[in-house]
Amino acid sequence: MGTILSTRAVSKRFGDVIALDDVSLEIREGEFFTIVGPSGSGKSTLLRILAGLETPAAGRVRLRDTDITDVPANRRPTCMVFQNLALFSHRTVGENIEFSQKMKGVPPHERREHALDMMRIVRLPESYYGRRVTHCSGGEQQRVALARALASDPEILFFDEPLSSIDYRLRKILEVEMKDLHRRTGKTFVYITHSLEEAMVMSDRIAIMKAGRIVQTGTPTDIYYRPANRFVAEFMGEVNVFELANGQIAELGIAAPTGATGYLAVRPEFLRKLNDGERADVRFPATVANDYMLGSRTHYHLDTGKRILVAEVAAGQAAEIIVGAKAEWGFDLSDAALLDE
């Protein structure tokens, strides 16, 4: 898979605020690439620069081998699905979807055929063609926005948190549909979100942004199990982070792996209650302070006397863990990640 879209040392500032600071990234042909970051991390600005709706103060944007930094959005083979969808509110579903073709001067009957094709792809019933977009539900508007973007036949589709204002159940359905749509169209999808869950479910690769910089790029598995630093580890879900000082795992008073400095990060699912005689690289006594039932799994808060740790146990194995009981807990170093910062 070759690179379809890349940036080199892109920077952007708004007044005194640095939105993007020396951002370089490569997006591969046909992949589902997600940029994740907290609000204010610069991800929306980056997407608008990739789409051509904003120009960078410094740095270049390339589409394959062509420099497109100065090519405006209306002449790029890309299309964006906006956060608020930005549907043309005074028009019908059909008119929205046909907009890009109308601008190109495609005759009405051809536009209509094309629009109906797009509606089939996003699974909108044909009867919606003449309906006003303001009379569609949130999920239907979402599909109209998708169909409108697809109708311009872009090589790359950008998504600016389109699911952020949608309720949980519908969002789960649309996430699955989005991934399915990506597979069926074979187009490159570039998606931004502040939700780790959304990113993990849909993406081939994820880039994590913080304060205008990309902190780490990798597959969801890479980023989840081998985070580059504490920020990524903590951003990507529950994690237990131990500081390493003077050759010891601080707070546990246990010898650290030789030569290791910085931090040790362990995901909750790797903390386990030890049976008699069971061995673990790191072991410590703890009291179960609380339990949090999450359906297929349960989270336990463990009190070691110095701090609270989080352990995750699959539903079937939770029987012998009792709130208030003291026991030996532990984890293996092969399941932990060493972080420099």
Next chain:
Amino acid sequence: MNGRAKSLFDSLQAAWLLLVLALLYIPMISVALASLSNTRYMLFPHRTWTTDAYADALASYTTGTLHLTSFRIAVLVMVLSVVLASFGALAFARFDWRGRRAFQRFLLLPLFFPQPVLGLALLVYFTALGITPSWQTAAFAHLVWIVPVVTLVISIRLYNYDVMQEDAAFDLGATRLQVLREVTLPALAPGIVSGALFAFLLSWSNLPLSVFTSGADTTLPEWLYSRTATNYSPMVPAIAVIATAVSALVVGAAAVGLSLARGRGGAKTAA
């Protein structure tokens, strides 16, 4: 019992509405009735009912000149204020610039200023600049007062306008001109129509600004005012009735034009 109480309430409500309408229209009907007399004093009932006043008004050169002057001012004010107000309203809707809120307040300030004082101030200003007052300076004076009103009217219609639609259209391959024609103008259109009507009617009926700033040219309200105060004849109410008919025609034409435009839009949607 309940049904009877309801029907009593309904008839009371209808009576109230009729009363409100009557109070609104009685003065205008009185003017129309006054125009059908031939005396220099308002007496009622008339000794003779006649349309002589209308014949005189239509024969008089003044009638045409008055209407033409007021019409020219009103049309000029309408066109300029709609253009200026549209840009102003868009600047409020689209950009979040520093001093935006303060500017919005300052823009509306002339509305609070007593119009005769504003007219006098503008006259002093024109004189200082060596400009001879005429219908053009009156139009300028009207603009000072009317542009804020029209900006307000158009802004209200743009309140729910999502400027992201312009980005979306541009991203979908539209040129800047196509964005303007396909997205911005359709969103502005209802505000522009109501703003234009406001501008025309406010200028057409304005007296306090015109009195000070129109110089040798006389507008309809100015003439009506001076002839009511001195030298009254039934020609005064007659011309008032004619002027009302003219402005009603303008509003009616605008309404017809608007529904035609809507009809065309509707036909396009159905096709």
